[in-house]
Amino acid sequence: MVKVGIVGGTGYTGVELLRLLAQHPLAEVAVITSRSENGLKVEDLYPNLRGHYGDLAFSVPDTALLGSCDVVFFATPHGVAHGLAGELLAAGTRVIDLSADFRLKDADEWARWYGQPHGAPQLLPEAVYGLPEVNREQIRAARLVAAPGCYPTATQLGFLPLLENGLVDDSRLIADCKSGVSGAGRSAKIGSLLTETSESMMAYSVKGHRHLPEIIQGLGYAAGHAVGLTFVPHLTPMIRGIHATLYATLLDASVDLQALYEARYASEPFVDVMPAGSHPQTRSVRGANVCRIAVHRPQGSDQVVVLSVIDNLVKGASGQALQSMNIMFGLDERTGLNNVALMP
Numbered sequence: 001m002v003k004v005g006i007v008g009g010t011g012y013t014g015v016e017l018l019r020l021l022a023q024h025p026l027a028e029v030a031v032i033t034s035r036s037e038n039g040l041k042v043e044d045l046y047p048n049l050r051g052h053y054g055d056l057a058f059s060v061p062d063t064a065l066l067g068s069c070d071v072v073f074f075a076t077p078h079g080v081a082h083g084l085a086g087e088l089l090a091a092g093t094r095v096i097d098l099s100a101d102f103r104l105k106d107a108d109e110w111a112r113w114y115g116q117p118h119g120a121p122q123l124l125p126e127a128v129y130g131l132p133e134v135n136r137e138q139i140r141a142a143r144l145v146a147a148p149g150c151y152p153t154a155t156q157l158g159f160l161p162l163l164e165n166g167l168v169d170d171s172r173l174i175a176d177c178k179s180g181v182s183g184a185g186r187s188a189k190i191g192s193l194l195t196e197t198s199e200s201m202m203a204y205s206v207k208g209h210r211h212l213p214e215i216i217q218g219l220g221y222a223a224g225h226a227v228g229l230t231f232v233p234h235l236t237p238m239i240r241g242i243h244a245t246l247y248a249t250l251l252d253a254s255v256d257l258q259a260l261y262e263a264r265y266a267s268e269p270f271v272d273v274m275p276a277g278s279h280p281q282t283r284s285v286r287g288a289n290v291c292r293i294a295v296h297r298p299q300g301s302d303q304v305v306v307l308s309v310i311d312n313l314v315k316g317a318s319g320q321a322l323q324s325m326n327i328m329f330g331l332d333e334r335t336g337l338n339n340v341a342l343m344p
């Protein structure tokens with residue numbers, strides 16, 4: 001049994017970890033933290049967990065207690081893992097961080113985008129970016145995994161086959177992405193109110209979103225050189241889901257894109273390349289650890305349009321983090337992650 005601790009158990013990614021871990025036969029949650037709900041039983045806050053966690057209750061973060069776990073997930077705002085990860089690693093506990101704290105390799109760039117100094121630059125060299133479709137072998141041996149962001153997951157998985165094979169003009173890529181409101185987390189914000197988000201849709205952070213450097217970093221590794229990307233996120237009136245519409249111009253128009261994508265992801269358990277001409281819906285991945293992709297060439301032109309959908313809380317956060325945990329502990333990668341999406 002893998003003994004699991006979770007820091008930040010009351011938020012949306014925290015409760016999603018609890019939901020997925022309740023179905024995991026080889027892991028048990030031993031410690032779950034919340035400062036605001038200290039002492040409350042998890043099933044009293046989240047009735048969907050009733051019957052799954054017995055008397056497990058939230059407690060305030062305590063590094064000695066967390067350090068008795070095999071692995072600790074951070075489902076916290078950025079900056080929190082910077083302060084605690086080093087101590088846990090020293091205690092022999094592996095760390096999977098769902099926040100952005102260890103995703104960017106350059107501490108100065110992190111500081112520019114996150115508006116505060118990087119709190120643990122000494123840990124960056126060993127942090128492994130937790131995208132199994134790219135870094136599976138490094139994740140296996142990692143002590144510290146940085147789980148990718150939601151937009152970066154959908155965007156990278158959609159673009160990777162094109163960039164790894166040098167098939168497009170990668171100086172002018174476009175990622176037009178839509179997110180559900182749960183992407184903004186559970187804390188109270190006017191912009192997340194039903195009255196603000198329903199019956200409406202808007203772009204935001206067009207001048208630069210924090211996920212831009214993360215996506216550019218990952219796509220740059222895939223291409224083998226720096227790439228250019230315009231990334232525009234949008235907020236849409238749904239609870240879960242990311243829909244990424246990705247555009248690139250082909251350098252070689254003779255390539256069979258469908259065969260390319262099917263071959264790239266043939267052995268990936270959580271990437272589904274749909275039949276040519278498909279239009280994946282976000283609801284087809286709701287609750288499931290899956291990225292569904294369809295690749296198009298409208299009117300046979302040299303323009304590629306890739307459609308990539310995930311559930312931001314599953315393949316975009318907690319499911320992907322659990323996938324990394326399975327890999328780190330030598331388990332079948334699919335353990336606890338086989339649930340089918342909810343339709344409708």
Ligand SMILES: NC(=O)C1=CN([C@@H]2O[C@H](COP(=O)(O)OP(=O)(O)OC[C@H]3O[C@@H](n4cnc5c(N)ncnc54)[C@H](OP(=O)(O)O)[C@@H]3O)[C@@H](O)[C@H]2O)C=CC1
Nearest residue numbers: 008009010011012013034035036075076099183185186317
């Ligand atoms: N929502 C999403 O779709 C995705 C989120 N992420 C990232 O995952 C992380 C968690 O996101 P999400 O679940 O949405 O966030 P929420 O705001 O919903 O939850 C945050 C959690 O962190 C705890 N917390 C807050 N501050 C601290 C602190 N200083 N020390 C310890 N615990 C703290 C809170 O509990 P309490 O205050 O009671 O301690 C709460 O349980 C964020 O970094 C987010 O950006 C990544 C991918 C997708």
Ligand SMILES: CC(=O)N[C@@H](CCC(=O)OP(=O)(O)O)C(=O)O
Nearest residue numbers: 099100149150179180181183184
């Ligand atoms: C809809 C919405 O607000 N989405 C969030 C997604 C960010 C997120 O979850 O950020 P990390 O994964 O990088 O921590 C945003 O745009 O800030």
